Amino acid sequence: MSAVVGDYVSRIEGTCGAESDVIVVLKFDKKDQALEKILEKATLKSKVAGMIYDLTFEEYSFRVYASGKIIFRGIKNKQTLNRVLADLLL
């Protein structure tokens, strides 16, 4: 985990199941700040009740929950995920 990712992310968890989803858990005290940065850089596809943000960045789609969790789809490679997170959180 790069320093910038480490500043905002507390855990990265692979999900259980055949899907290649990854859950990124943001640090609780930094989640709002992280969300702001992500919304600046990613493209917003839809928003539900100010709690769920459907976003894309480069060719990756992901969903951010106001609770501080992000679900990425289709990123199998840890390095790619770290790079994408670093770009989003810089």
Place this chain on the structure above:
Amino acid sequence: MVNYYENHNANVHRGVHTLSLEATEMYEKSREHVAKFINAKESSEIIFVRGTTEAINLIAYSWGLNNLKKGDEVLVSLMEHHSNIVPWEITAKICGFKINYVNVTPDGILDVKDFENKLTSKTKIVCLSHVSNVTGMVNDIKRLSKIVHDHGALILVDGAQSVPHMKVDVQDLNVDFLAFSGHKMLGPTGIGVLYGKKALLQKISPFQGGGEMIKEVVFDSKNQRCNVSWNEPPWKFEAGTPNIEGAVGLAAAINYLEQVGMDNILTHEQVLTKYAIEGMKHLSKISFYGPTDSSKCGIIPFSVAGLSSHDVALLCDSYGIAIRSGYHCAQPLHQIFQLQSSARASFYLYNTTEEIDRFLEVLKELQTL
């Protein structure tokens, strides 16, 4: 547990001082309470372990490694939790016995015909869950146990999802082994139970070696070896310092469950399950897996079209609702359902219809994603 730590904390079966004797009394009283709760003949049939997984591993290793060989068969169902599959796969590699897997129908019901076909004179043990942790489907263990015994085999039942939710009577079911966990029945984590018939436990080798599980360790200077003899069950299987406060906490949880009444708990869960299923049926994108009638325990596996189970769980989490997502440690059953994963709502005695209404509102919101 607080009382134990504040007033009686000491190791059990070790000292003659007051604290140790008090701790031993609390620990062994807890064992008696557990025995009574599942109607075991005596408390020596109750072994404290870390949980269901350790209980099944204990049998797979201690009984399996010494009683199973090439040519023998073990019957396991495809609806099992991984903890009732993997220990047998590991020991099968060591001993060379064959595992036969019993089919489950596409609607999540144990295929009893396949069960009977695969139960042969070579079958030494049958390993079955009482209630599926994915679907809540209840297996007729009493009937299956009779079939198994008529074939001369033993039956091990994974009771992790039944003991917390319904009255389980090991003598009535006539099971040889029953495994369950404290944390699924209002108890603490890290404590569970293996029930075994006394006559069987007496013949089984210890699982782990150490203090407490031995009668004596005598050094033979001539052979430069220690001659070890085992303690009696259940202590033979409880090497080292046990989870004393866990056992005490489990007994307290059982006391609470008994006061509520196991029949009342089951009825409450079935009412909640029926209520939730009826509400969910009105939502167009929801699909169910397994039976949806009220005879099952309070578990509803489902999916929402277009969303992964993790999305469903994260959305529910945003509203403070905790549901499971993924395989629920039962990948083979998901293969039968042809699912990548599933979401699972489950209920216990503390849940209410108001909470289910809230859950249904969140599911409605999910339809808009």
